[in-house]
Amino acid sequence: MKNKIDLRIIKTNKVLFEALITLMEQKDFEKIKISDICDQALINRSTFYAHYEDKYDLLLAMINDLKNNLENELKKNKEEDISKNYFMELLKILINHVDEKRETYNSILKNDKNGIVIDFLIDVSNRDLTSRLKKNNIISNIPIDVITKFYIGGIVNIGIDWIKNKDKYSKEELLLYFDKLIPDKV
Amino acid sequence: MKNKIDLRIIKTNKVLFEALITLMEQKDFEKIKISDICDQALINRSTFYAHYEDKYDLLLAMINDLKNNLENELKKNKEEDISKNYFMELLKILINHVDEKRETYNSILKNDKNGIVIDFLIDVSNRDLTSRLKKNNIISNIPIDVITKFYIGGIVNIGIDWIKNKDKYSKEELLLYFDKLIPDKV
C-alpha cells in the first residue's frame, strides 16, 4: 500500500517534455502538431491524450515542473541560510537554477512564452526584494511596488539575455553586476 | 492613376483587427479559431484567407501596424525636438503611444505575446538610452549593454504594469518615476 507512481507514467512524461523542448527549438510552438510531439517522443497518440488535454496543457505541466524545481531549491537553501543578505542569496539560487535548466528556458523564450515564466520569476524575486528595500530607508517618494517592479524587470531582462547567450559572462560576473546595479537606498 | 487602396480592403482589415482584439480579451489566442474571428468580424471565411495565411499572420500584421504607428509618432516629434534630454522625450512619446493603443497592448499582454511587442519597445528605447548613458561618465565597470538592458527591462516592466492598471498613476507621474529611477551616471 505504497501507492507509488507507475514508472511508465514517469517515463512517458519525461519523453513528452523532452520531445516538446526539442521541437520548440526547431519551430514555432503554434506550428507543432500533437502528432509531431508523439512521433518525436516515440509514443502513441492515444497515450498522449491519456495524460494531457492538448499541447498547451503539456506546456503548462512542463513549466509547472520548472516552478516546483525552483521552489525546492529555495526551500533547501532557506534552512542553511543565516546570512545578512537574503536577496543576493536568492539571486544566486535563481541563477543556478536557470543555468541548470537552461535548455528548457531557452526553448520557452524562443517561443515567446516568457510571460508565464517571467511571472513566477518575478514572484520569487519579489518576495525578498521588497523586504530588502523596505528595511533600508527609501528617500524618493516613488511607490515601493513601482520601485521593485523596476529592479526586477531589470534583473529579468539581463537574465533573459544571459540565458540566450550563455558564454557572454560567468555566473559570478552576473551576480556581481546585479549587486552593483541594485541600490540599497532608493 | 492614383492606385488607391480599395476601401473594402481597409474595412476588412479593420474589422479583423478589432475582432482579434475582442477575442483575445475573452480567451487564449491558442484557443481562437479562424472561424471565430470571421464570425466576430462578420466576414466570410474565404475573405479571411484572401488576406491572411493564418491567425498568426493576422496577429503579426496587427503588431506591425502598432509598430508603424509608433515610428510615425517618433518621426513627427523628432523634427520639433531640439531638447537637452532626448531620452525623456522618447519615453514621453512611448507613454502616449501606449496609452492610445492600450486596448491592443492589453490584449497582447493577456495572451503572453509580449515577446514580440517588448522586442520593439526595447529596440526603440535602446536607441537613445545607450547614447544617454555613453555621454555621461560611467563609473562602474559593467558592460554598457548590460546596463542598458537593466534599465530598459525596468522601464518595460513598469510599463506593462501600467498598461494593465490604467488608473494606478497618471502619465505624468509615470514619466516622473522613470526620470528618478534612471540615473545619469552608472
Added chain:
DNA sequence: ATAGTTATCAAACTTTTTGTTTGATAATTG
C-alpha cells in the same frame, strides 16, 4: 515468483477545423 492491475499500443473511426474552389453579386474606382 506470481496474480492482479493498468499504461501503452495499433488501428479504425468520428468530428472538428482548416484550407480551396466555384460562380454570382455588390461595392469601389477612374
Added chain:
DNA sequence: CAATTATCAAACAAAAAGTTTGATAACTAT
C-alpha cells in the same frame, strides 16, 4: 457609367484533433 475586384455563400477536399476498441506488455504489491 463601364470596368474592375473584393466579398459572398456554398460545396468541397484535406488535415489534424480527438475517441474507442481490445490485445499486450510493463509494473506493483503481496
